[in-house]
Structure formats: C-alpha cells, structure tokens
Amino acid sequence: MRLNKDKILIIGPIGEFGGRELETGFIASVFAKKYEVKVISTAHYFEKSQVMSFGVIDYTSLTKEIFQKSFFIRCILKLLSLLHSNVIVSPKSLSIPFVKKLLKIERLKAKYLQKELPNYDLIFVCAQVYSNYLEEIIGAAYKHKIPVVFRTTGTINNDIVALNYSWLSKVSLFIHHSKKNAVQLAKICNINFTVIDQCAYAESDLLKIKVKDSISRFFTLSRLSAEKQVHNVINAFNKVCAESDFLYIFGDGLERKKLESLAKGNSRIEFKGQIACNEVINAFKENDCFIISSSEEAGPLTGIEAMASGKILISTRVGAMNERLPAYKFWYDGSQKGLEEQLKLVKTLNNTEAIELSRQLRARYRDKYSIKQVSEDYMNSIAMFLKR
Numbered sequence: 001m002r003l004n005k006d007k008i009l010i011i012g013p014i015g016e017f018g019g020r021e022l023e024t025g026f027i028a029s030v031f032a033k034k035y036e037v038k039v040i041s042t043a044h045y046f047e048k049s050q051v052m053s054f055g056v057i058d059y060t061s062l063t064k065e066i067f068q069k070s071f072f073i074r075c076i077l078k079l080l081s082l083l084h085s086n087v088i089v090s091p092k093s094l095s096i097p098f099v100k101k102l103l104k105i106e107r108l109k110a111k112y113l114q115k116e117l118p119n120y121d122l123i124f125v126c127a128q129v130y131s132n133y134l135e136e137i138i139g140a141a142y143k144h145k146i147p148v149v150f151r152t153t154g155t156i157n158n159d160i161v162a163l164n165y166s167w168l169s170k171v172s173l174f175i176h177h178s179k180k181n182a183v184q185l186a187k188i189c190n191i192n193f194t195v196i197d198q199c200a201y202a203e204s205d206l207l208k209i210k211v212k213d214s215i216s217r218f219f220t221l222s223r224l225s226a227e228k229q230v231h232n233v234i235n236a237f238n239k240v241c242a243e244s245d246f247l248y249i250f251g252d253g254l255e256r257k258k259l260e261s262l263a264k265g266n267s268r269i270e271f272k273g274q275i276a277c278n279e280v281i282n283a284f285k286e287n288d289c290f291i292i293s294s295s296e297e298a299g300p301l302t303g304i305e306a307m308a309s310g311k312i313l314i315s316t317r318v319g320a321m322n323e324r325l326p327a328y329k330f331w332y333d334g335s336q337k338g339l340e341e342q343l344k345l346v347k348t349l350n351n352t353e354a355i356e357l358s359r360q361l362r363a364r365y366r367d368k369y370s371i372k373q374v375s376e377d378y379m380n381s382i383a384m385f386l387k388r
Helices: 019-031 062-069 071-083 091-095 097-102 105-119 134-143 158-163 166-170 179-185 203-207 230-240 256-263 277-286 301-309 336-347 351-368 371-383
Strands: 007-012 036-041 058-061 122-127 148-152 173-176 193-195 217-221 246-250 269-273 289-292 312-316
Touching: 007 019, 007 105, 019 036, 019 122, 019 301, 019 371, 036 062, 058 062, 062 071, 062 091, 062 105, 071 091, 071 097, 091 097, 097 105, 105 134, 122 134, 134 148, 134 166, 173 179, 173 371, 179 193, 203 277, 203 301, 217 230, 217 277, 230 246, 230 256, 230 269, 230 336, 256 269, 277 301, 289 301, 301 312, 301 351, 312 336, 312 351
Parallel strands: 007 036, 007 122, 036 058, 122 148, 148 173, 173 193, 217 246, 217 289, 246 269, 289 312
Antiparallel strands: none
C-alpha cells in the first residue's frame, strides 16, 4: 500500500567519500523531513559511504539491488567462486569484467531502472553531466512523465559542452553551484535552472571558532591532484613567507610524493594526510589563512567552510568562489607569482583589519549559505514538481 507521501529517488555515482557523497547525504536528509526518500548509487555500494553521515537513509546501489533480487545471479556467483578465487558471492563481483559480460549486468541495470523509476514522483540526479546511465535514467523518467531535477557536480567546461547531450533538454530543472556552470550548460540547450550553493555541514562548530588577529599559519585542504595546483602553494610559500610562518597541507592523492619532494628541506611545511570529517573543524580552528589554489572546482565546499569559520581566504576565481565573494580582494590567477603577491598582501593586514575581515566573511556565510537557507532553497526547488 502506498504511503501518503511523495516519493523521491536520489540517484548518481555515490562513492565512499567526497563532496558529492556529503552533498547527497545532506540533500537526502533535507527531503526526508517531508518526503519518502531513497538513494541509489549507479557506482559501487559502500557500507560506510559518507552519504550516511546525516542519519540513516534508504541507501543502495544498482548492483546491490540486482544481486539481492536475483536468486539465479547469486547461484551463478557461488559456482563461479569455486572456479575463480577473485569471485565471491557479493554485489562487488558483478563489476568483474568477465562476470559483468557473462551475466549481462548492464542490460539488467537498464531493466531495473525501467521497472523502478515509475515508483517515484520525482527523480533527483546528483552527478556530473557525463556520468554513466544518465541518458537511460532521464529518458525513462521522461517516458513516464516523472519530473527530473538535476544537481550538477563538477565543472562544466567546453569539452563537456562539445559532447552536445541533447537528452539533457528533458530535465525539468537544473541546480548549479554557480551561474558560471549554468551559462556553460545553456550552450547545449535552453534549460530551466536555479543556483543553490553549498553550506557548511559542521556549521555550529565552525561558527564557534574564535577569529584571530594575526596570520602565520597557512593551510590547504584538498585531494592532492594536478588540478589543485598545490605545487604553486609550496613554491610561493618557500619564496616569500617568513621564518615565523607555517604551511600545513591536508589531504592525500597521486601528487603527494612529488609535493613532499618539492617541500623537502623546509621544516615549516607539514603534510597532514587525509583527515576525517570530524577533524576538519580542528584544521580550521588551528590555522589562520586558507588557500584555494585549484584550477577546477564546482564549489569548493572547503571555501564555504572557511567562510563559516571566519578564516581569511586567498583563492583563485574557481567554481562558485567569485559569486560567493563578489567584493573580495585576495584573488590570484593560479600562478606562483600571483600567489606570492597575495601572500605578501595578507601579511600586511594589522590585527584590527584581520579581525574585521574574518567577521565579514562569517557574516557573508550566515547571510547567504547557512544550513537553514540552503535547506529551504532545496525544498522550494522541488515543491513545484510534487502534488502532495
């Protein structure tokens, strides 16, 4: 018997940890206050995925659903496990290439989507524009006259625009982090969109952090990959910062060894590695100036967290940052030289100026990006598509 609530399916490549996982979990928790919500990952299923950080939700994956609903598949996996040591009776085995081909898993996923989607009143996609299964999901929803709201993640650049995904015109509403992404996607087709930025999930703790009147502890917090351009941060810090200054690099990734080699010999640069969500608060609490050096972002979330914590920012005009801080002055072009100039400028702030700037950043967060405000924005964005 159907519950007297509208049903929302949130779907996308939900992994183990990351910005999309946290954002999906937050959105699900907001919708669950009024609607019946289910989250399906088109990627692997992770029992400890950060999508569960906001409370218990109905979370599964396409492969897990197929595995659980098919006694035949479980039997075949049992037989295969006797012949192949890497095969176990688990949804994970459905991603092994020869198993995937043998059992025609892609076709089964398509069938599952065609059968499952009509059970919902709204499909909410949280994914990059080029993520797998989107054409099938949006096409099936359109066929059954189910509205699709698409929360885009990642940067929409010219390479994506060139793909010319005409099926995107079937989406009822796009939600972007910034107008910058919206303008790019509008090159494909005339689409309906709204802008809803991120909020700091640890808002209450970040807002309690005491603002500082001096700047000597600089830090970055990101995946250590090429587009984050952390090498420029290290080089700029080495070039212009004083003996009393420190640089802390939080995060891990493929670039770490190369970056550690670059920082070798400077004991004032420390690599802190990957940190858990509950440790992020201490990173903002203990340090003074947050550096965003990325060439590509949708947000980033860390920029919002820095604003909530009252941390002075030095940033590239990446993602939504320019729209978050339209009257800000500590921008740089992503180059080492540009960052050197901003590091010098930040160091000229006196105690009063540092405190005032920190308070302005926090006030901007409270005014535009609070959990309350963003939650209301999400609820309003879907209300027009639901009947009950």
